[in-house]
Amino acid sequence: MILVTVLILLPWCAALWLSAQKQAGQRLAMTIALIELLLTLILRFAPDSMGTLGHGLHIPYLGGLWTLHAGPLGSTLALLCALLIPVSLAFAWRLPEFRSLASAVLVMAGALFGIFYAQNVLMFYIFYEILALAGAFLILRSGHKNRAAALQFLLYTFVGSLLFLVALVVVYVLHGQQTGVYNFSILQLADTRISAGLGIWLFLGMVAGLAVKMPLFPLHSWAASGYGHAAPAGSVFLSGAAVTAGAYGLIHFAIPMLPQAALEFAPVGIILGAIGTLYGAFLALNAANLRLFAAWASVSHMNLVALGLFALQSQAIHGSVFLLIAHGVVSAGLFGVVSVMENRGLTGEWAGLGGLFRRAPRLGAWMLFFFLAGMGLPGLANFPGEFLSLAGAFRVLPWAAALATLGILAGVVYFLRAYERIMLGPLNHTLPETLKDLQQGEWLLFWVLGLLTLWLGLDPQVILSHLGILLSTHSAELIQGGGHGV
Amino acid sequence: MMILLILLLLLIILMSGAALLVVNDPMHGAVNLGISLLALSILFLLLGAPFVAALEVMLYVGAILVLFLFAIMLLRSPLKVREEARWRRGFWWPAVLVVLLTVVLILLFGQRPDLQVTIQEIGPASVGRALFGPYLWLTEAVALLLFAIIAAVLAIHRRDAHDT
Amino acid sequence: MAYNPTLLPLLIVASAALIAFLADALTLGRFMPWLGGASSIAAGASIFVEHMALGADLYWDLSASLLGIYLSLAVAAGLFFIAFHPITRKMTGSLVGLLLTLLVGSLILVSAQSLLLLFIGLELQVLPFFALLAWPGSGRAALESAFKYALLAGLASAQFAIGVALIYLGDGSLAVIPPMGDMTANVFGMMGVLALLVALSFEIAAAPFHAWVADIYQGAPAPFLIFLGGVGKVAIMGALITLVAATPKLEIPVAIIAATSIVVGNVLAYRAGHLRRMLGYSAIAHAGYFLAALAAGPLGIIAAAIYALVYGLMNVGTFMGLSALPENSIAIPWSALRERQPVLAGLLGLTLLALAGMPPSIGFFAKLLVIIADVHDQAYWLAILLALGSAFSFAYYLSALWKPAVLSNPERLLRRRSWETFAALGIVILLFAWLLMPYGLS
Amino acid sequence: MNEWLFLVPGFPLLGALLNAILGEHFAPRQIGRMAATMPFLSTLVVFAIWMTHGSAPNLHDQVWTWMAVGHFQASIAFHVDQVTLVMISIAAFVGFLIHLFSQQYLKGDYGERRYYFYLNLFVGGMLILTMADNLLLLYLGWETVGLCSYALVAHWYRKQENAWAGRKAFVVTRIGDTALALAIFILFAEYHTLNYSPLFAAVAASPDHLALLIAGILILIGAVAKSAQFPLHIWLPDSMAGPSTVSALIHAATMVTAGVYLCIRLYPIFAAVPGMLWVIGLSGAFTAFYAATCGIAQVDIKRVLAYSTISQLGYMFLGVGIGAPSLGLFHLLVHGCFKALLFMGAGVVIIIYKENHDIRQMGGLKKQQPFLRWTFLAGIFALAAVPVISASFYSKDAIIAASFIVPGGKLLWVLALLGAVFTAIYAFRLYFLVFEGPEKPGEPYQMGWGMKIPLGVLAVASIGIGWLQFPPGWPGPKLWLPWLAPELGMPPAPAGGVNIFLQVAGSVATLIGIAIAYKAAQWEREGRGLSRIAFLFNAWFFDRVFLRIFPPIWYALARVLDRFLEQAGFQLLLLGGLKDGFGLGSRVLESGEDGLLSRYASGMILGLVVLLFIAWGYLL
C-alpha cells in the first residue's frame, strides 16, 4: 500500500522540485526513474503483492478513493511504463529543454501508476485527466513549442474524457438507485443492470473517452501533430506508455461495467481497428518527415491493438495486451532512433537523408532491427501480439480481420521504403561531415531495448502466462459464453 | 365618475409619455416627467393612499426632479444649443422589441383574475405604525444604505482625486 | 419585528460599517481594514453559532449559513488583502464602510425569506459597487465600466421592484413561500417571479443578460473584482437558490438560461484575446453551470449551493493573483511573476486550472456534483452540454497559461510579503477542500 | 537422438549471434572461418541422424512452448521425418559448401561481416522452416528466410538498383506470407490446432470443403510467391543483383524450394479438396514452359540461370500436382546440386570477365579454365537432362512420364515436354557461348582448394545422384521411392509400351534441344541470336506490366488518403471547422455588444420578453 503511494507521489514531488530549480537536474530525474523501475519490479514480482493492497481515503458518497489493487495486467503495464521513463530521459539527455520534458514525463508517470493501481473509477478518471494535461504540456514544452498541436491534443482528450465522465456518472447513479449504495469502486459498479439501448450510448461515451488516447481510427488525428511536434524523446514516453492508459481503461473499467454493450460494439470496433491499421500504414508511406513516419507507424500498431481488444475473444485480447506492451518497447526504439538522428543535426526530411549506412553502420543495423520489429517479423516483439490479435479477431469477423492482415504487407512497404531512403543507396552529399556513429551510451540503450524485443518475441509466455483471465470474472462468462469461445 | 377621472389621468400620462419620447431638449423631458408624476399622485389619492400621494409630490417631484434639473444644468454647455440626434443609431431593431413587449403584456393581461375592489382609506398613521413596527429593521437597513450612498458620492467627487 | 438572534451578524457588520465611515473624519482610516476584517469574522462566527435558526424573515438554513460563513470570511480575507494595495491609500475609511455595507447586503440576500428584504439586500449589495468600480486612483476605463454597471443595475433593480410589486398584487403576502401555495399560482405572480429571475440572472451575468460582464472585468480595478466576483455574485446565487427552491415551476426557464449561457460563455471566451475579457466571458459560462445545477431538482439545490461557494473561492483566488499585475496587462507575464511572487503565481495558475475543472482541485468536484445532480434528474442533455462546455473551457484557460507575455519593466509588479501567505492558504484550500465536501452533503 | 535435434538449426543461429555480438573485434577472415564451421557442425549432426535413423526417421524435440493461449498452442518443437531429413541435408550440406566457396569469392569486399551474419541466419532459418512441427514455427522460418534474402540481395547496397531489387524481393514474397498467414487463420478457426499431425487428422475426419479450398488456394499463393512461380516470379530475375554465392544458396538450392516443401508437407490438405492438385500441376507445368521460353533469350549469364530455376521449380510443382510428391522431392534434391554448381561457376566466370555479365562478350573459356569447364559441363548436362548420364534424366523425365498417365494430365505432359526442349536449348546455348567458340581471354584467376572442392563435389553429385531411383523397367537400384513410400505413398508408374514411348519421347526432346542450341549459339555470335526477340527477353513484358500497375496504385492511394482524408477531412473540416465555427459564433455574439450601453439593455429586455412568451405559452 505505502509502496504504491510512494510510487505515485515520488515522481510528482520530483517534478515539482525540478521545475522550481534553475539547472537541468539530469541526475536527479534519472535516479527517480530508476527508483520507480525498482518499485514496479518489486510490486510485479513480490510473492504476496497481487490482489487488493489497501483501502484509504474513504469518502461517504465517492467510495474509497485511494483503494489500490495490483492486478496482473495493471502491474505488467506499470512495469512497461517504469522501463520507458529512464529510456525516454536517456534519449533526452542532451536536449536544451530537458528540465521541462523531464518534469512532464515524471508527472505523466505518476498519473500512469495511479491509473494502473486504481480500483476506484473516479480515481482512475482523475489520474487520466492529469495524464492528458501533462501530455499536452509535454507536447508544448519539448518540441517546436507549437501551441496548436498541444491545443488539438488537449481538445481531443478532454472532450473524450468528459464524455466518459458523464457515462460513468450515469452508471454510478443507476447503480445507486438500484442498490442504494453510492460508490465508485469498480467491484460495485460492475453488476448494474442497464437496459440495452442506454447501455450502447454509455459504452459509446466511454469508448469516446478511452479510445481517443490509443488513437482509434476516427479519433486519431491528434497523434500526427502531437508526436510530430513533441521532441522524439518525449514521444518515446507519449507513444510508448501514455497510450496504454486508454487500453487499460477499456479492459479494466469500461468492459466490466457494460459487458452486454461491449459485445454489441465488438464488430464496429474490429472494423474501425482494421481501417485504422491500413489507414496508418498508408499515411506512414506518405509521411513528410521521419517524425510523422514514426507517428503514423505507431498509430497503425495501436489500431491493431484496438482491433484485438474490441474482438472480446480470449486469443484476441491476450494478443492485443501483448502487442500493447511490445508496441511500447518497439515504438520506444523507433522514436529513439529518430531522436538519435536529430541529436546529430539531421532534420528528418527525406531530402536530407540517404546512404547513411556508410557513415553510421551501427545506427543502420539498429534502425533495421527496430523497423523489422515494427513490420512484425516473427521472432521479434510485435509478431506474437499481432498474430494472436488477428487470429482471434478472425474468428469473430473474418473479412475485417483479413483486411487488417493486409497491414502485414503494408508494413513491409512503408518500413522498407523509409529504410532505403535513409540508409541505402548512394551517400547523400548534404550529410554533415562530422556524422558520428552510435556512442557508448546510446549503443547500450539500444542493446537493452533490442534484447527486450528479442526476448518478448521468442518467449512471449513470460507475459502471456501471467496475464490470467483478462476479462474480469463477471463479464468473462457473459462474453466467453455469448462471445466466441476460447 | 371615478372611471372618468382615471381615464383623464391615463390620457395625461399618455400625452406626457409620448412627449417624453419625442422631445429633443433634456430640460423639456424633465418637465414632462414632472407632469406625469403629478398625475400619478392624484391616482394615488384615488387608490386611498393619501400619505404616499403627498410623499410623491414632495419627494419625487420636489427632490428627484430637482436633482435632474441640477444635473442637466451642470451638463449643459451653455455655448451652443446643438441639434443632436434624438434616436440611437441602431433604431429599428429595439423598436420592434418594444412592440413585442407591449404585445406580450396585452396577451398576459387577458388572463387576469377579476379585480373588483372597494377602496378603503389607509392613513399615514397606519403606514407609520407599519414602518416602525414589523418593518423596523428594514428601515434601519435603508438608513444605512442612504448613509453609504452619501459617503460614496463624496468619494467619487474628491477634488484631488483626479490624478490618474 | 423585535430583535432576535438571527439579526446579530447583520448588526455587527452594520455597526462596523458606520464606525468605518466615521473613521475617515477622525483620520483613523489606516486601521479600518483590520476592524472591518475582525467584524466580518465575528459575523461569520455568529452565523455559525446560531446555525439553522429561523428568524422573522431571516432563515439561516443549511445553504444560507454555508454561504453566509463563506461570504464573511471572503470579505475578511479581501479586506486583509487590499489593506496593502496602493489603491486603498486614500479614504480607506469610506472604502471599508462601503465594503461592509456590501457584506450586510450579501448576508441579507443569502438568508432572506421575504421579498422586500430581498429587494433591500440586493440594493445594499449593488449600490456600493457603483462607487467602488470608479474609485479614485482607477483609470478612465474603470469610470466607464462603473457608469455602465450603474445604469444597467438601475434597470435591473427597477425590474426587481416591479417583480416584487406584481407578486404582492398577486397573492397579498411578501413572503418567498406564501402561506397558501406557490407564488406562481396566478398570472401576476408568474410575471413577477419571471421579472425577479431576469433581474437576478442579470446580476450573475447569465446568457441573455450577459453583455455587461466583459466590460466590467476589463475596466474595473482588480482588488474590487475580488468582491464583485467572489462576494457579490455568490450572494445573488444564494438569493436565486431560495427563489428556485420556493417555486419549482421555474426549472424550465432556468434550464434554458443555463444552456444559453454555457454555449454563449464558451463561444465568446474561446475567441477573447484580452485576458480580463476572457475571464469575464468565462464567468458567463460558470453562471450557466450554476443554473444547470439549479435546474436539477432538490439534489440540484445542494449542488448549486456548493458550486456557488466553490466558484466564489476560485474567483477570490484568481483576482488576488491578478491584483498583483499592472492594470492594463493583456496577458499574465509568468516569468516576471514567478520571480517576484512565486507562491502567488502558483495560486493564479492553480485557480485557472480549477476554474477549468482540473480533477484534483475543488473546481472538478463541484462540477462532478453538478453532473451527478443533473443525471439524477434525468436531464442527460444538460449534463452532456456541461461536459462539453468544460472541455472547451480547458482550451481558453490553458491558452492563458501558455501565452508568454513579456512585461516591459518587472518593477511595476507589486510585491507584498503577506500576499504570499494568502496565496499559500488559497492553494491549500483549492487542492484539499474537496475532502470536506461530502461531509457537508451528508 | 531426439534431444540433439535443436543443434541442427542451433549452430548457424549461434554463429549469427556470435557474429552480431563479437563481430567488431575480429578480422573478417576469422569471422568467415567461424561462420563456415557452423553449417559444417550441423551437417555432421544431420549425418549422425542419417546414420542412426536413416531408414525410418521419426524424431521429435520439444524445446520450449512459444505461445499458449486457449487452443492456440504453438511451441518451438522440431520434427524430423523422411521429407525433412532430405530437406535439412540439402540445406546444411549445400549451405556449408556455399560458405566454403564464399571464403575466397568475397575476400576483401565491403560489408563481409554483415554477409556472413545473414548467411548464417539464412541457413538457421531454412533449417527451422523445414524442421518445424507446427505452422507457426514454419511461418517464423518462412519470414526469417525472406528477411535474409532481402538483406543478401541488397548486399551491395551502395547502388540504388541493388537496394531496390532487395526490397522488391521482400515485398513480393511478403504478399505470399500474408496469404499464408490468412490460410493459418482459416485452419486455426476451423480446426483449433496448428500442429501438423492433429491438423491432418482433423482434416481427414471432417473435411470442410469451402474453408479447405480457400486455405488451399492461399497456401498455394504463398508457395508460388516464395518459389517464384508464374504470377509472382518477377522478383527472382532482379535478385540476381546479389552476389553469386547468394544466388547459388538462396535462389537455387534452399529458399525457393521452401514453397515446394510447403506443398509436400501440407499434401493431405490439398488432397482433401477435389481438383486442387490438378491446379497445382497446371501452375507448375505452365511456369516450367513459360520460364523456359524466357530463358532462351537472355544475355546475362545469371538471368539465364534464374529463369532456369523458375522452370525447374515448375517441374517440382508439376510432380506434386500429379500426385507424385516423392518424385517432386527427388527432382528438388537433384536440382539443388546442379543449380548451386552452375551459379558458383557463373560467379567465377563473372570474376574472370571483370563483372561483365553479358555472355555475348564471352567465349572459349575452356582452354583457360579446364577444371571450371568440366564441372560446369556436368551441371549443364544435369540441367538439360541428358539421357542416362545426367541425374535429372531420372527425376525430371520420370515426372514428365508420370504426368502423362494421370487423369487430365495430357495438357500438362505437352507443356512439360515443350519445356524440356527449351530447357535443353538455353542450357547448351549458354555452354557453347561461354566455353566453346572463339576465345575471348578474361583475367587469369586461380581457384583455391576452397572453391574447387564444392564445384567438384557438386559436379559428381549432379551426375551420380540420379542413380538412386532408376525408371520402372530398368535394372538398377530403386531406393528413393520405397524409402519415401510410407510417408508420401508410391507415385503413378507408366506400364510396358507406354513407358518406353514416354522415355524415348523425353530423350528425343533433349537431343533436339541440344541441336537447336548449337545453331542458336552461332546465331548469337553473329549478332542475329535469340536475344533480339524482345517478347521473350522481357519475359513476356510481365515484369513491366506488373510494375506499372500495382506500385503506382499503392502510392497514389497513400497520397489520396493523406491529402483528402487526413488534411482535408480531419484537420480542415473537423478541427478547422470547429475553430471557425467558434470564431463565427463569437463574432456574431460580439457584434451584439460593441461596448454600446443600450445594446446591453436591449439584450436584457429581449430575455424578459422571451421568458414572458414562454410563461404565457407553457407555464400557465
Added chain:
Amino acid sequence: MTLELTLVIAALLFVVGVALILLRRNLIFLLLGIELLFNAAMVIALAGGARWHSATGQVLVVFMMALSGAALALTLALLLRVKHELGGDSVDDLRLLREEVDE
C-alpha cells in the same frame, strides 16, 4: 371600482420607460426611463395594497422611492464625471471598453 385601469397605467409607464432606455441617445433620457419604471412599480404596489386592504403596499412604495432616489443620485454623480472625463453625454461615447474584433 376595478383596478384594470390602474394596471393599464402601470403597463403604459413600463412600456414608455423601456422605450426611453432602448431608443434615446442622450443619457439623461435613459435615467428618466429608469424613474418611469420605478413609478410603474409603485402604481402596481399601491394597486396591490388597495386590493388586499393592507398598508404593506404603501410601505413598499416608500422603500422604492428611497432606493430609486439613492440609485439615481449615484448614477448622476457618475454621469457628471463621465461628462467631465470622457467628454460625451450620449450613449455612443461610451466605446472605450470593447472587443477589438479585428485583433
